[in-house]
Amino acid sequence: MRNVTKDNITDVFKSYMSADMAPRTRELLEGLVEHMHAFAREKNLTHDEWRQGIAFLEGCAAIESEDRHEFVLASDVLGLSSLVDMLHSDPASTSSSVLGPFHVSGAPPLAVGGDMKRDFGGPILLAEGVIRDTDGNPIPNAEIDIWQTAPNGLYASQDDDQDTFSFHGLMTVGEDGRYAFTTAKPAEYTVPSDGPVGAILNACGRHPWRPSHLHYIVKAEGFRTLVTEVFPEDDPYLDQDTVFGVRNDLVMRYVEKAADEFPDGMAISGKVQERFLHVNFDVTLAKD
Secondary structure: OOOOOOOOHHHHHHHOOOOOOOHHHHHHHHHHHHHHHHHHHHHOOOHHHHHHHHHHHHHHHHHOOOOOOHHHHHHHHOOHHHHHHHHHOOOOOOOOOOOOOOOOOOOOEOOOOEEOOOOOOOOEEEEEEEEEEOOOOEOOOOEEEEEOOOOOOOOHHHOOOOOOOOOEEEEEOOOOOEEEEEEEOOOOEEOOOOOHHHHHHHHHOOOOEEOOOEEEEEEOOOEOOEEEEEEEOOOOOOOOOOOOOOOHHHEEOOEEEOHHHOOOOOOOOOOOOOOEEEEEOOEEEOEO
């Protein structure tokens, strides 16, 4: 079309699309372009502002690597990741929360009662619970992929002093649906702010902090996979998570206990000489 104007360019774009396109692809691309064009018109986007937007995307691409997922981080701090989670979270299940950019696939097996703390410092945390269906019944043989920061606030992929799978474990529960493991208390931390995403945070006058948390991916045959996080109720950043991941039902309480209250049946049972933290957190999965 020769007579493309600021008023008809959106319709012209759609007219160029093939009739053979997959319906959902057409729906998504049409919607994306409609909103982008409407945004540019509404805000009277300038050339300099447009170039800044392109530079942001190029900056994300330049810093992207196997261990640094800047596009995911951008989605997180802009609230898109959490919005997509909430759009598709089943209200009958435990709430979903953001995957984040630091998950490492292929974590080693972690037995029920196993230990991820090893020789790292920080308070001992005993985390346990039951994976249940929406009727409250335990789900046997469910799989739970667990990961977190070290006490220094860094994930394994960020820290040369940690091995690849430090503070990562893959657990298969028994017939009772119970999971249990010991670890170091996770630390609150800042998302990487030395790249394009940091520039967005600075422009907004926002901090880069996340509250401390445990990450879980929970799977079971016949049930919807759940990606979620679990947060302690006393964390100073609980109400200002920079990636909007906190939900009411994901907030739990650490209970401090004496060493002689540490239970049997754990990998480090009989070795605990100090006060430890304990939390019970059950996970509910919805049917697929």
